[in-house]
Amino acid sequence: MTVLVPYPTLLATVADVFRERGVPPDRAAVAAEALCHGDLTGMSTHGLVNLTRLYLPLFDSGRTDPTAGMEVLTDLGASVLADARRALGLWSASQAVELAAARAARHGVGLVTLRGATHIGCAGYHAARATAHGMIGFIASNCGGQRIARPPGGREPALGTNPLALACPAGDRPPFVLDMSTTVVPTGRIRAAARAGEEIPPGWLADDDGAPVTDPAAFDRGDGHLLWLGGTPETGAYKGFGLGLLVEVLGALLPGAALGPTSAVSRDDDIGVTALVFAPHALRSGFADDASALFGAILGATPVDPRGPVSYPGQHEGERARWRRTHGVPLPAELYEELRAVAPALRAAG
Amino acid sequence: MTVLVPYPTLLATVADVFRERGVPPDRAAVAAEALCHGDLTGMSTHGLVNLTRLYLPLFDSGRTDPTAGMEVLTDLGASVLADARRALGLWSASQAVELAAARAARHGVGLVTLRGATHIGCAGYHAARATAHGMIGFIASNCGGQRIARPPGGREPALGTNPLALACPAGDRPPFVLDMSTTVVPTGRIRAAARAGEEIPPGWLADDDGAPVTDPAAFDRGDGHLLWLGGTPETGAYKGFGLGLLVEVLGALLPGAALGPTSAVSRDDDIGVTALVFAPHALRSGFADDASALFGAILGATPVDPRGPVSYPGQHEGERARWRRTHGVPLPAELYEELRAVAPALRAAG
Numbered sequence: 001m002t003v004l005v006p007y008p009t010l011l012a013t014v015a016d017v018f019r020e021r022g023v024p025p026d027r028a029a030v031a032a033e034a035l036c037h038g039d040l041t042g043m044s045t046h047g048l049v050n051l052t053r054l055y056l057p058l059f060d061s062g063r064t065d066p067t068a069g070m071e072v073l074t075d076l077g078a079s080v081l082a083d084a085r086r087a088l089g090l091w092s093a094s095q096a097v098e099l100a101a102a103r104a105a106r107h108g109v110g111l112v113t114l115r116g117a118t119h120i121g122c123a124g125y126h127a128a129r130a131t132a133h134g135m136i137g138f139i140a141s142n143c144g145g146q147r148i149a150r151p152p153g154g155r156e157p158a159l160g161t162n163p164l165a166l167a168c169p170a171g172d173r174p175p176f177v178l179d180m181s182t183t184v185v186p187t188g189r190i191r192a193a194a195r196a197g198e199e200i201p202p203g204w205l206a207d208d209d210g211a212p213v214t215d216p217a218a219f220d221r222g223d224g225h226l227l228w229l230g231g232t233p234e235t236g237a238y239k240g241f242g243l244g245l246l247v248e249v250l251g252a253l254l255p256g257a258a259l260g261p262t263s264a265v266s267r268d269d270d271i272g273v274t275a276l277v278f279a280p281h282a283l284r285s286g287f288a289d290d291a292s293a294l295f296g297a298i299l300g301a302t303p304v305d306p307r308g309p310v311s312y313p314g315q316h317e318g319e320r321a322r323w324r325r326t327h328g329v330p331l332p333a334e335l336y337e338e339l340r341a342v343a344p345a346l347r348a349a350g
Numbered sequence: 351m352t353v354l355v356p357y358p359t360l361l362a363t364v365a366d367v368f369r370e371r372g373v374p375p376d377r378a379a380v381a382a383e384a385l386c387h388g389d390l391t392g393m394s395t396h397g398l399v400n401l402t403r404l405y406l407p408l409f410d411s412g413r414t415d416p417t418a419g420m421e422v423l424t425d426l427g428a429s430v431l432a433d434a435r436r437a438l439g440l441w442s443a444s445q446a447v448e449l450a451a452a453r454a455a456r457h458g459v460g461l462v463t464l465r466g467a468t469h470i471g472c473a474g475y476h477a478a479r480a481t482a483h484g485m486i487g488f489i490a491s492n493c494g495g496q497r498i499a500r501p502p503g504g505r506e507p508a509l510g511t512n513p514l515a516l517a518c519p520a521g522d523r524p525p526f527v528l529d530m531s532t533t534v535v536p537t538g539r540i541r542a543a544a545r546a547g548e549e550i551p552p553g554w555l556a557d558d559d560g561a562p563v564t565d566p567a568a569f570d571r572g573d574g575h576l577l578w579l580g581g582t583p584e585t586g587a588y589k590g591f592g593l594g595l596l597v598e599v600l601g602a603l604l605p606g607a608a609l610g611p612t613s614a615v616s617r618d619d620d621i622g623v624t625a626l627v628f629a630p631h632a633l634r635s636g637f638a639d640d641a642s643a644l645f646g647a648i649l650g651a652t653p654v655d656p657r658g659p660v661s662y663p664g665q666h667e668g669e670r671a672r673w674r675r676t677h678g679v680p681l682p683a684e685l686y687e688e689l690r691a692v693a694p695a696l697r698a699a700g
Contacts, residue, residue, distance in 0.1 A: 074633045078428035079458025081633040108429025109461040109626075113633070136599060154660045155652040166596045168603070176599065178592035184585055203585040208654065229579060229586045235534055235553040236579045242528035242663040243593075245648075246516045249486060249526070253518070253644055256634050261647035276459075276626075283424045283431040283463070284606050294603055297611035298595075302505040304558065310504045313592040 003336040004328035010036050013343045014051065020344070021059045022066035023088060031090035037125040039329050041317035043179070045188030046122045048331065052338050054119060055090070063269060064088050064118045070095060078107035081255055084117040089141075089271065093120035096275035097129045097137055104135060104279035115257035117141070117271040123165035124179025124314070126275070131167050131175040134288060136278040139165045140251035144271040145263025149183050149226045149244065152237045159260040160268070161186050161226070162247035167314070171292025173299070174318020182244040184227045190216045203231050250274050353686040354678035360386050363689065363696045364401065370694070371409045372416035373438060381440035387475040389679050391667035393529070395538030396472045398681065402688050404469060405440070413619060414438050414468045420445060428457035431605055434467040439491075439621065443470035446625035447479045447487055454485055454629040465607040467491070467621040473515035474529025474664070476625065481517050481525040484638060486628040489515045490601035494621040495613025499533050499576045499594065502587045509610040510618070511536050511576070512597035517664070521642025523649070524668020532594040534577045540566045553581050600624050 011032050018028035035055070038047025058064040068085035070092060075081075080099060084092040096112040103110030120126060123139040130137025143160020151158050161181040168176045184204050193200045194216040202212035205224035210232070218224025228244060230236025252259055252272025260266075280287035301310040324330075331339070340346050361382050368378035385405070388397025408414040418435035420442060425431075430449060434442040446462040453460030470476060473489040480487025493510020501508050511531040518526045534554050543550045544566040552562035555574035560582070568574025578594060580586025602609055602622025610616075630637035651660040674680075681689070690696050 074458070076456075076458040076632060079633060081458075106426075107457065108424070108426040108431075109459055111459040111628070136604065151648060151651055151660045151662075153653050153655065153658050155654050158648060158651055166592075166599065168599045176595060178589075178596055180586075180589045180592065184580075201584045203581075229589055230534075231553075231581065231585055234551045235581055236530075238663055239528075239530045239579055242516075242530065245526060245662060246528055248644070249516065249518045249641075250628070253637070253640055254486065254628055254630055254633070256636060256640065259640070259644050259647075261651070262640075262643050278461070278600070278604055280604055282426060283429060283604070286606060287603070290603055290606065290609070290612075291599075293612050294598070294609050297609075298501060298508060301501055301508055301611070303503050304505050305503065308503050310501045312501075312595060313588055 001333035002330040003333055004330050005336070006328050007036070007040065007325050009346070010039070010329050013339065013346045014048070017051070017343050018088070021056070023091070024067065027088065027091040030094050031088050034090040034094060034121045034125045036329070037122050039331065040321045040324050042320050043122055043317065045186055045192055048335055048339060049188070050121070052342060055088070056342065058118060070114070078103055078109060079111040079113070081113050084114045084273070086116055086118055089118040089120035089273065092117055093123070093126040093139065093141070093273050093275065094129055096273060097126050097139070097277060100275045100277040101130050101133045101135055101137070101279070104277040105133070105282060108279055108282045110277045110279070111274070113255040113272070113274040115255040115270060115272055117257070117273045119268060119271065120273055122179055123163040124167060124177040127165035127167040127179070128175055128177050130277045131169045133279075134169055134281055136280065137167045138276040139163075139273065140247045141271060141273045142248050142252040142257065142260065144268040145258040145260060145265060146268040147260045147266040148187060149228060152228070152233055152241055157266070159244045159248055162244045162251070164243070164247050169288060169291050170295035170312070171288070173292075173295055174315050174322070176295055176312050177314030177317065179313070180229075182229055182240055182247055184229055184231065184240070187219070187226065190219045190226070194220070203227065351683035352680040353683055354680050355686070356678050357386070357390065357675050359696070360389070360679050363693045364398070367401070367406075367693050368416075368438070371406070373441070374417065377438065377441040380444050381438050384440040384444060384471045384475045386679070387472050389681065390671045390674050392670050393472055393667065395536055395542055398685055398689060399538070400471070402692060405438070406692065408468055420464070428453055428459060429461040430463070432462065432464050434464045434623070436466055436468055439468040439470035439623065442467055443473070443476040443489065443491070443623050443625065444479055446623060447476050447489070447627060450625045450627040451480050451483045451485055451487070451629070454627040455483070455632060458629055458632045460627045460629075462625045463605040464623040465605040465620060467607070467623045469618060469621065470623055472529055473513045474517060474527040477515035477517040477529070478525055478527050480627045481519045483629075484519055484631055486630065487515075487517045488626040489513075489623065490597045491621060491623045492598050492602040492607065492610065494618040495608040495610060495615055496618040497610045497616040498537060499578060502578070502583055502591055507616070509594045509598055512594045512601070514593070514597050519638060519641050520645035520662070521638070523645055524665050524672070526645055526662050527664030527667065529663070530579075532579055532590055532597055534579055534581065534590070537569070537576065540569045540576070544570070553577065
């Protein structure tokens with residue numbers, strides 16, 4: 001059972017919810033777009049399902065400040081260090097990308113690195129803002145002090161799922177958007193399977209001896225441990241763990257945010273977010289054509305199975321978003337009811 | 351059978367070989383250090399084994415120019431676009447990092463992006479130069495027009511093994527150095543197994559139907575296809591492929607170097623190399639202490655097996671390098687003979 005909600009209705013509804021919590025209208029609009037991006041593109045683990053589970057409790061407990069502005073601590077022109085002061089991460093990560101893009105236009109590269117941030121939602125949404133300027137956007141965000149995944153060979157979790165994203169224009173096609181946790185999957189995929197009562201494939205969780213665990217409920221019970229991208233040491237676990245550390249270093253050590261391994265409490269407060277934007281047209285001509293040719297060649301590659309054309313990350317998500325913007329966003333009935341319960345606008349419409 | 355060669359002898363020998371080919375002495379010293387780094391740290395697939403297989407043929411065929419200097423095409427202060435003009439990549443990648451570090455000291459971030467480069471050896475060697483300045487170094491390098499790995503679902507290779515590296519100071523300990531191909535393993539690991547007549551683990555190569563191939567010779571026969579980090583689509587193949595594209599975008603599309611998917615000939619000419627350096631101390635105080643605490647906490651994590659302490663990428667390699675700098679670098683007898691055949695200094699010593 002799904003309900004097809006017109007995209008403008010969905011956006012306005014979610015923006016209203018944020019405005020009711022005291023978020024200024026322009027920020028509420030950005031945050032709503034960032035949150036609905038998950039459902040619009042099909043990355044539903046990072047979409048509206050998190051509104052009542054993750055974001056509204058942040059307001060209720062005072063862990064996010066709806067009106068706080070970014071405080072710039074250091075400004076070197078090409079680079080800015082700022083304190084996000086617990087503003088809604090769904091908004092401040094986009095603000096960081098826009099500021100980095102403005103700096104990149106002048107300096108070729110722009111860096112905005114934030115401490116004191118809150119959960120940013122889909123990293124790819126924010127990174128992709130750079131493509132509207134014809135630029136390349138990168139986001140790295142840790143999970144503050146929250147510890148979720150163990151180092152290879154370690155008994156206790158040390159780092160979060162530490163997402164990174166890179167977005168690049170691809171001509172007329174949807175932009176290339178790599179948006180990934182550095183663990184095999186994000187925790188939302190495992191919890192969604194647990195809620196649905198489904199098994200998960202081997203390679204996502206392992207027990208203390210490294211044997212595959214296919215019961216998703218084992219994760220929250222603490223006897224199924226989330227693996228890094230690469231799975232076992234033989235197939236690249238140290239690369240996945242290393243990428244998790246790359247995100248910890250660029251996203252949180254650089255700005256001085258909370259770090260998973262050294263925080264007293266395992267909680268996703270004081271998240272670090274680094275936005276890096278490259279302005280290729282400031283450095284050379286021909287970039288847009290070369291980018292279009294690169295991603296066109298990927299799409300044009302001969303497939304093993306003629307029914308399954310080759311694609312690049314972001315392409316299917318972009319096509320899906322285009323369709324849903326026009327025809328509506330399908331929400332599971334249960335999620336629609338959750339939204340109705342907190343959203344006055346949708347209550348009035350329903 | 352191994353021969354223990356004093357590290358200074360090894361460095362001087364290799365530098366002599368490069369000087370004989372016309373490389374100026376200061377560059378030959380850097381290139382020798384970059385090449386010996388593989389054997390010094392134990393990443394031997396990227397070490398001296400490549401001298402006669404990869405680098406000397408580049409001189410013989412004129413595909414590298416021993417004396418060419420980097421030509422700056424655009425200089426925006428924080429960012430520089432340059433043509434490496436086929437200079438030895440073992441040297442020019444380090445030159446790029448040093449220039450980026452100088453720019454980062456002023457601007458907080460420094461970007462040097464090269465087209466026209468040649469094979470850089472261990473990306474991590476170059477990235478780690480930034481740590482000598484107390485900075486964070488990042489390298490992305492594609493393989494020029496060379497196509498090695500297929501997109502998921504594709505019949506033909508489209509990209510190289512596209513390495514990336516990140517290096518960060520870790521206090522008194524060896525720096526954190528993530529140095530990885532974005533495929534499960536680099537091709538050198540597979541060819542080394544083939545030379546040794548050893549099987550490889552499942553998860554490195556797959557046949558046309560996706561079934562694991564454990565005969566390393568299948569790779570050069572063309573019936574074992576190198577997998578991306580993540581292995582299958584269910585366990586993250588699109589992330590590995592996406593990281594390969596991230597390197598193609600940052601390393602080669604940004605500077606306008608050759609691109610795997612669009613090059614007429616699959617050959618590692620006109621390689622793109624991007625060096626990015628972050629200067630944390632220009633942005634904030636306390637970075638060095640926080641970095642030391644972060645990596646100290648990783649090393650101090652409780653291991654599953656008390657005999658196998660937890661480590662971070664670069665730690666074992668750094669410890670090994672420290673030992674070998676003092677006690678000598680073990681080279682397989684066969685490799686030692688290869689080196690003797692091309693190295694006048696070692697011939698005289700032996």
